[in-house]
Amino acid sequence: MEIFKSGRVYDFMGKRIPFLGLSALLVIASLVLLLSKGVNFGIDFAGGTIVQVKYEQKAPINDIRNTLKATQYKNASITEFGSPEEVVIRITGSSSDLANDIGDEMHVLLKSTGDFEVRRVDIVGPKVGGELREKGIMALSLSLIVILVYVSFRFEWRFAVASIFALAHDVIIALGAISLFQVEVNLDILAAILTILGYSLNDTIIVFDRIREGVNTSKEAELEKVVNDSVSKTLSRTTLTSLTTFFVVITLFLFGGEIIHGFAFTMLVGVVVGTYSSIFVAASFLVQLKFSIANFRAKEAEKVKRQKEKDKMRAMYEQGTV
Amino acid sequence: MKIFNYRLVIFILSIIFGVVFSVPSFLQTDSGKKISLGLDLQGGLHMRLGVKTDEAVTSKIKSIATSIKYFADDEDVLIEDLGIRDDSVVFTVLDGDEIPKVDKMLEQIKGLNIVKNDLDFRINLTEEEAARTKDLAVSQAVETIRNRLDQFGLSEPTVIRQGPTAIVVELPGIKTQEDEKAARELISKPANLELMAVDEERADQVYTLSKGAAAEYGDVILEDTKDPSIKYLVKEIPILNGSQVIDAQVAFDQSNQAIINFTLNSSGARIFGDFTAKSVGKRLAVVLDGKVYSAPNIRERIGGGSGQISGGFTTVEAGNVAIALRSGALPASVELLEKRSVGPSLGADSIKASTIALVSGFLIVFIFMIVYYRNAGIIANIALVTNIFIIISVMAMFGATLTLPGMAGIVLTVGMAVDANVIIGERIRELLKQGVSIPKSIEDGYANAMSAILDANITTLLVAVILYAYGTGPIKGFAVTISIGILASMLTAILGTHGIYEALLPKIQKDKNLRKWFGIK
Numbered sequence: 001m002e003i004f005k006s007g008r009v010y011d012f013m014g015k016r017i018p019f020l021g022l023s024a025l026l027v028i029a030s031l032v033l034l035l036s037k038g039v040n041f042g043i044d045f046a047g048g049t050i051v052q053v054k055y056e057q058k059a060p061i062n063d064i065r066n067t068l069k070a071t072q073y074k075n076a077s078i079t080e081f082g083s084p085e086e087v088v089i090r091i092t093g094s095s096s097d098l099a100n101d102i103g104d105e106m107h108v109l110l111k112s113t114g115d116f117e118v119r120r121v122d123i124v125g126p127k128v129g130g131e132l133r134e135k136g137i138m139a140l141s142l143s144l145i146v147i148l149v150y151v152s153f154r155f156e157w158r159f160a161v162a163s164i165f166a167l168a169h170d171v172i173i174a175l176g177a178i179s180l181f182q183v184e185v186n187l188d189i190l191a192a193i194l195t196i197l198g199y200s201l202n203d204t205i206i207v208f209d210r211i212r213e214g215v216n217t218s219k220e221a222e223l224e225k226v227v228n229d230s231v232s233k234t235l236s237r238t239t240l241t242s243l244t245t246f247f248v249v250i251t252l253f254l255f256g257g258e259i260i261h262g263f264a265f266t267m268l269v270g271v272v273v274g275t276y277s278s279i280f281v282a283a284s285f286l287v288q289l290k291f292s293i294a295n296f297r298a299k300e301a302e303k304v305k306r307q308k309e310k311d312k313m314r315a316m317y318e319q320g321t322v
Numbered sequence: 323m324k325i326f327n328y329r330l331v332i333f334i335l336s337i338i339f340g341v342v343f344s345v346p347s348f349l350q351t352d353s354g355k356k357i358s359l360g361l362d363l364q365g366g367l368h369m370r371l372g373v374k375t376d377e378a379v380t381s382k383i384k385s386i387a388t389s390i391k392y393f394a395d396d397e398d399v400l401i402e403d404l405g406i407r408d409d410s411v412v413f414t415v416l417d418g419d420e421i422p423k424v425d426k427m428l429e430q431i432k433g434l435n436i437v438k439n440d441l442d443f444r445i446n447l448t449e450e451e452a453a454r455t456k457d458l459a460v461s462q463a464v465e466t467i468r469n470r471l472d473q474f475g476l477s478e479p480t481v482i483r484q485g486p487t488a489i490v491v492e493l494p495g496i497k498t499q500e501d502e503k504a505a506r507e508l509i510s511k512p513a514n515l516e517l518m519a520v521d522e523e524r525a526d527q528v529y530t531l532s533k534g535a536a537a538e539y540g541d542v543i544l545e546d547t548k549d550p551s552i553k554y555l556v557k558e559i560p561i562l563n564g565s566q567v568i569d570a571q572v573a574f575d576q577s578n579q580a581i582i583n584f585t586l587n588s589s590g591a592r593i594f595g596d597f598t599a600k601s602v603g604k605r606l607a608v609v610l611d612g613k614v615y616s617a618p619n620i621r622e623r624i625g626g627g628s629g630q631i632s633g634g635f636t637t638v639e640a641g642n643v644a645i646a647l648r649s650g651a652l653p654a655s656v657e658l659l660e661k662r663s664v665g666p667s668l669g670a671d672s673i674k675a676s677t678i679a680l681v682s683g684f685l686i687v688f689i690f691m692i693v694y695y696r697n698a699g700i701i702a703n704i705a706l707v708t709n710i711f712i713i714i715s716v717m718a719m720f721g722a723t724l725t726l727p728g729m730a731g732i733v734l735t736v737g738m739a740v741d742a743n744v745i746i747g748e749r750i751r752e753l754l755k756q757g758v759s760i761p762k763s764i765e766d767g768y769a770n771a772m773s774a775i776l777d778a779n780i781t782t783l784l785v786a787v788i789l790y791a792y793g794t795g796p797i798k799g800f801a802v803t804i805s806i807g808i809l810a811s812m813l814t815a816i817l818g819t820h821g822i823y824e825a826l827l828p829k830i831q832k833d834k835n836l837r838k839w840f841g842i843k
Binding site for chain 1: 672
């Protein structure tokens with residue numbers, strides 16, 4: 001079985017301007033969303049309290065709301081969680097008192113609303129929330145820097161810059177989707193974003209590796225043609241891997257339960273956008289950055305020459321002629 | 323014909339390793355190292371506590387004041403106005419000739435800043451000593467909480483220090499709300515026992531005195547534990563504190579009320595004996611965590627160094643207080659910074675959901691690979707299955723914890739581990755289509771694919787390492803499974819499949835059926 005006809009070269013670079021335009025549009029839309037709507041920080045980053053309650057019958061959300069209205073938790077938000085029996089009560093703020101627990105309190109307060117079980121109580125104090133936010137930003141930026149350094153080291157700086165552009169593209173669009181659907185941003189979402197980073201970089205590097213190989217082995221002088229050839233050759237692989245990952249992530253999304261929903265959603269967006277960007281965007285950036293085949297080859301030739309000279313010197317030295 | 327090549331041998335060894343060491347985890351056998359389930363999967367309580375280290379400094383100052391008072395009483399050095407002001411002990415020596423004696427005594431206590439102004443002394447801790455005290459308070463709190471939880475009979479509690487002031491407590495397998503509540507109370511109870519002298523001279527003014535006015539006399543006002551309207555005026559500097567308690571047990575008094583008998587160490591016993599001998603007729607307040615439990619009259623000298631706390635405990639309460647006293651007081655109180663508690667039923671649901679996701683995701687990939695690549699797909703699938711076994715084995719060996727994001731990590735590894743085989747497979751197909759011979763296609767296919775696979779894996783690994791370094795709990799679990807998965811896939815998907823091809827090569831060459839073997843015409 002084959003998805004793409006082998007040997008066929010698609011003219012991706014000829015259409016790079018419309019694709020880059022589409023990407024720019026998506027990125028701008030995402031940024032607008034992020035700035036206007038913002039992201040919905042969950043308690044991991046904002047601090048706060050959530051109590052997850054499961055009723056034996058359909059959860060009486062209105063009863064719960066009315067009951068809590070008369071208490072100090074009148075600002076609590078109550079939402080269905082995964083199934084009609086289950087609700088999550090979100091409370092801004094947290095208590096640092098160890099002995100008096102909000103889970104116990106809810107037991108007493110909600111006694112009249114039916115038979116239920118408190119399944120989860122998460123409390124994140126403001127200090128911890130701030131710390132986690134800081135660490136999250138550190139992790140994200142450190143990842144980008146490490147990737148930049150590694151790719152520069154392995155390839156050429158334009159490859160690194162192009163891959164960072166592509167990564168930023170993916171992450172911003174994923175964040176845009178998170179903002180659009182108001183997915184609660186917790187630690188697991190951060191993990192998802194960092195995974196997208198790694199995943200999309202995987203794709204990009206495999207394409208770049210092919211481009212480098214093409215530049216080194218083919219006689220083609222025009223970068224666009226080399227890129228088209230390389231992207232076309234990796235097309236089966238890119239779509240295949242994306243498909244398998246996509247299948248897996250969609251099963252996580254469908255069957256993974258409510259807790260992993262946000263993670264799976266973010267991954268889903270990331271896989272789709274990451275695949276798109278490694279086919280249409282990353283290499284386009286490389287072309288836009290005016291990567292020069294002639295210079296690259298000259299440098300490679302220079303490297304080979306230097307190596308040869310070194311070897312010659314060594315040979316001479318070993319023979320004792322110097 | 324050479325069937326066994328070094329790649330295949332290594333691969334077979336890794337299959338054996340993977341299967342053997344994952345058996346205990348899969349079958350949940352009693353022996354052998356098993357992968358442990360994170361709190362989010364088995365249910366339990368995770369807490370991050372902050373130690374209020376400033377309190378430790380205050381209490382250290384208080385204990386220094388206690389020693390000074392005992393020294394003065396013991397050596398008949400007349401001092402007055404002994405008290406605590408802004409974390410400093412202040413007092414005045416009445417007779418200047420006795421200052422060398424006082425100096426000598428103070429010399430024995432390390433880390434003090436002593437400011438003398440004629441006969442007035444002002445003592446506080448040096449900066450290093452204060453820092454040391456704070457540090458000690460945290461490690462002592464860790465020790466104390468661990469002891470208490472051990473005695474409480476919880477299975478495998480984890481108590482570890484995190485950073486300068488925080489402690490992480492993990493209690494897997496807490497089943498009920500009541501258990502959780504009891505554990506939290508046990509952890510949070512300062513269990514700071516103090517025996518304090520009631521200021522009999524001013525006792526009748528207790529209801530009219532303000533806090534500030536009481537402090538002027540070196541007194542504090544404490545409430546009764548059962549009835550807060552009953553107040554006691556006691557000397558601020560305690561006679562004894564809980565650090566001298568070596569044992570505490572629950573007992574019952576004549577009316578069958580639970581009480582706690584405590585035993586003091588030898589120096590405590592001596593101080594207690596001396597004090598009671600001197601204070602017959604006066605009252606002694608038994609204070610636990612700032613509340614007065616009882617204030618009996620001292621009828622005679624109490625030797626032997628034991629006493630009791632009565633105060634209307636229930637048996638369970640008395641038991642917990644006794645545990646707390648035995649394990650020592652918390653040097654400073656703790657506050658809750660973060661808490662995550664997961665009920666066992668939620669954990670079970672999470673396991674179920676993620677197993678379904680894992681199995682179905684796996685099956686889809688499995689079938690897809692066979693349809694697309696035929697025999698090459700089967701070979702890739704063998705590598706994939708081995709990969710999962712190895713992840714489980716390695717995690718079990720290192721005692722790593724499987725969390726919900728860790729499960730997601732495994733699911734994701736399934737998706738990404740076939741990647742290497744897809745890259746190799748595509749390369750081989752490419753070469754075969756160009757008319758290259760089968761053995762050379764396979765060799766070059768692996769060689770050509772290698773740099774891309776390595777670059778891709780190394781970058782993902784780098785991200786995973788960063789995730790591990792900056793992540794907390796569950797995220798760390800995710801990073802761990804991803805990292806192990808990537809490393810394992812190098813072994814299985816690159817080395818292992820190559821070995822299989824090498825072994826099967828004579829057969830493939832004889833067969834020459836590229837459709838059957840690589841899924842192409």
